[in-house]
Amino acid sequence: MDKRAILTWIDANRAPFEALALEIWASPELAYQEHEAARLQMDFLRQRGFKVVQKGDMPTAFMAEWGEGGPVVGILGEYDALAGMSQTVSTRPEATAPKAPGHGCGHNLLGVGGLMAACAVKEVFASQGIQGTVRYYGCPAEEVLTGKGDMAKDGYFSGTDVALSWHPADCSSVTAATMTAMVSAKFRFQGISAHAGASPEAGRSALDAVELMNVGANYLREHMVAQDRLHYVITQGGLAPNIVPPEAEVWYFARAPHDGELVSLWRRLVKVAKGAALMTETEVQTEILGGCYNTLPNKVLNALLEQNLRSFAGPVAYSEEEMRFAREIQESLPSGQREAALSRMPEGIGTILNTAPLPCFDAGKFVMGSTDVGDVANIMPTSMVWVASWPLGVPHHSWQAVACSGGSLGLKGMVLAAKTLAGTVYDLAVDPSLVRRAREEFEAGRKGRVYRPIGALLSAAGSE
Ligand SMILES: [Zn+2]
Structure with missing residues (x-):
């Protein structure tokens, strides 16, 4: 040979x-x-x-x-x-x-x-x-x-x-x-549209929910493991300032050193999204687009x-x-x-x-x-x-x-x-x-x- x-x-x-x-x-x-x-x-x-x-x-x-x-x-x-x-x-x-x-x-x-x-x-x-x-x-x-x-x-x-x-x-x-485990997911919030000036009390802003979710996620950063990562972009935020946005969407990537830590991070991120929906009286839907293991x-x-x-x-x-x-x-x-x-x-x-x-x-x-x-x-x-x-x-x-x-x-x-x-x-x-x-x-x-x-x-x- x-x-x-x-x-x-x-x-x-x-x-x-x-x-x-x-x-x-x-x-x-x-x-x-x-x-x-x-x-x-x-x-x-x-x-x-x-x-x-x-x-x-x-x-x-x-x-x-x-x-x-x-x-x-x-x-x-x-x-x-x-x-x-x-x-x-x-x-x-x-x-x-x-x-x-x-x-x-x-x-x-x-x-x-x-x-x-x-x-x-x-x-x-x-x-x-x-x-x-x-x-x-x-x-x-x-x-x-x-x-x-x-x-x-x-x-x-x-x-x-x-x-x-x-x-x-x-x-x-x-x-x-080790390359990190990762998930790509979209959080879609559903609110109620209304005239933003004349009847704001009738509206429930999906954009507010997206912004509050991001605030929550940014506070979460202080309490993640060092190699965890969160990155997001707002993919939908409303159509005009005088309409309370009834729909808004934010797209997240979350990374963690191993799949076990990704599961923990994901659970907490989902809670942040649900919290934002609760605060704004909107509904949230989560769509996992994909992901990979470490x-x-x-x-x-x-x-x-x-x-x-x-x-x-x-x-x-x-x-x-x-x-x-x-x-x-x-x-x-x-x-x-x-x-x-x-x-x-x-x-x-x-x-x-x-x-x-x-x-x-x-x-x-x-x-x-x-x-x-x-x-x-x-x-x-x-x-x-x-x-x-x-x-x-x-x-x-x-x-x-x-x-x-x-x-x-x-x-x-x-x-x-x-x-x-x-x-x-x-x-x-x-x-x-x-x-x-x-x-x-x-x-x-x-x-x-x-x-x-x-x-x-x-x-x-x-x-x-
Ligand atoms: Zn490559």
Whole structure:
């Protein structure tokens, strides 16, 4: 057996994958509308001998499977873009079309990188007679944090032993940080309209209820755990000042370090909404739009990914032209942003591009963002790796990230990620004790609780 066959195969066969990633980059599609990206990937995988399965009623979700027997390793892909982030491959802000979507999170790379790893595993397992099954998950709608939770409801993840994922970033490192659990919900208040000047006593203002709910939520902040977050926007507040608003709506995101703390925070937020309705003699309706679990880092899988990232797949070399592009992208960042990013990372990572993958440096930390990879991480052992696809200091969801995701910097990150993921699947297949240990750690972390989608978990808690 020769694991290095993965590297040889990927280096010799990268062209069609790179073309696919750029094709998806060039026609960005928003959450749940990724019809072209999903179709291109399903066709690509069918042509290469994968069995493509679709369940439920989401046309842009799918699973592609190859192999026989265990272990069954899932690789999570994404391909949705962000609204209004259109950008050319250039070092200055320049939209391809005004207000069009763009790949500001590099999901064109994320999906195809995972798919490339699955194809490399298939080729090498087949030629070396290695037993195991690889599943590539085409996951829609990561940017609204609900695609994987919806796939869980449709039963996509049953029978898979462990899951791996990656994400483009400005540095290469396994992430052991926990990303927060989160819920997105709308609170709709119903009051009574009246002439605001002539007969205010006859009116009951739904807008007052929204404002009082926000006051209550802002007082709640003092008594939340440190990593809890509340953010809101008023999405409806009335039509004219001389009409007491009969309808008003506020949209909240609530985040907490773990699902248990999110349940507590949610219960209290629902009480605040009910209190506002009581004070204003209005009615409140709550609609949970979706949400996700916190991630659950897995030390066994993290160690494997880290070893594959640092000792097997990397490092990466960049050309003069790529360095020039990267330097100009960095110079376009707001002053101090690169320095602030570097201050959070270990010494010796470079100044423009992170060429040598870093050791894991964020164990025990919390990232104040959320991902629906958290749902999968609460269903099975799951681990994620960040891979440098743009210069140091470039944030996600920026025009600079779109520009890099459509060119060679992004593609080099994607290839490094594919090698890391494929190498990790190889290790899991040749040493069955790894899957067993990863599962033992997972079971200890979940403490026997059964996974329920976050919406169902919170609906039950909020109506108590
Ligand atoms: Zn993303």
